Amino acid sequence: MSNVGIVIVSHSPLVAEGTADMVRQMVGEEVPLAWCGGNSEGGLGTQVGAIMDAIEEAWSDAGVAILVDLGGAETNSEMAIEMIGEPRSGRIVICNAPVVEGAVMAATEASGGATLKQVVATAQELSPA
C-alpha cells in the first residue's frame, strides 16, 4: 500500500488516541496511521523519540503527514523529522491544521491515493490563510 501515512501528535495521549480512533472509523486500514502523546512519566507533553517511532510506524514511501496540537508538539515534530534525516525527511510534512479535524480530513484524502502535497493541502484548508 502506498497511501500517505498519518501521524497524530498531541500533548495528551487520550487526545491522540481518540483522534486516531476517529480516523480509523473513517478510513479503516486504508491508511498507515500512528499516534503518540504524553511525556515519559505519563504526564502531558510530547517526546521526540516517540514521534520518531510513530513516523516509522506510519511510514509510507508516499510520505507522512503529521498533525500536531500545541507549540511543543510542533517543535518536537520538527526536531524528529530533522533527526530522521535525508532523504526521508523530505517526505514528512507537519500540517498547519487543527489536530482532530486535520487528521480526519488528511486521512480521508490519503485513503483515495492522493499525493502528500494534496493530503497536506486538504488538511490546511481547515486553517484560515
Next chain:
Amino acid sequence: MTETSLDLSALITACADTIAAHADELTALDQAIGDGDHGLNMRRGLEGVRADAAAIAAKPLPDALKAIGTKLVMTVGGASGPLFGTFFMALGKELPAEPGRAELNAAFAKAVDAVAARGKSQAGQKTMLDVLYPVAQALAAGSTAADIAAAADRAAEATVPMKATRGRASFLGDRSIGHMDAGARSSALLVRSVAEALGGNA
C-alpha cells in the same frame, strides 16, 4: 578558557544541581503563564545528561556538547528540549576542540541564532532568547564570568514587564505581563552555573 582547565563533568554536575534546586521555582513561573511543566521537564533533561556525564566528558568538547544537546532533545519532553538541545548541538558544531575566548564568543552567538531559528522567534517576545542575546553581547564585550552571570540575571528579570508573543504564554496576551518567563529564568540559571564553575578561566 583552555581545554586543560575545562572539567565538563563538574560543569554538568553544577548545571544539574542548579536546575534540581530550582525545579519548583521554574514550575511555578511556568504555571503562572504557561503549562506548568518547565521545572520537571528541565530537571528530567539535566538528570539525563548527568546520568551520561562520564561518557560525555570523555569525548572531545564538540562531540560532548552535541551529546548533551541530543540527550536534552530526547529527554526533556516539551518545546524546551529542542530549544535547549539545539543550543548545545549548535555550540558543539561551531566550537573547535580547544576554543579560545574569541571562538567561544562566535560559537555562542551562532548557537543563539540556531535557537531563534528552531523556535521561529526573536528578541523581545518574552522567551529564553531575551537572556541568551544579552549574554552573547556580554561575551562579545569581553565581560568577566561574574559580569556575564549578572547580565543573565538582569535579562531574566527584564522579561517580567514584557508581553509574550511566542510560546504558550502568548495565549494569555496582556495577562503574561508581570511574570518572569520560565525559559529566561532557566537560561539565566544555567549561564550562572557555567560562569561560576569556569570562574577565573572564562
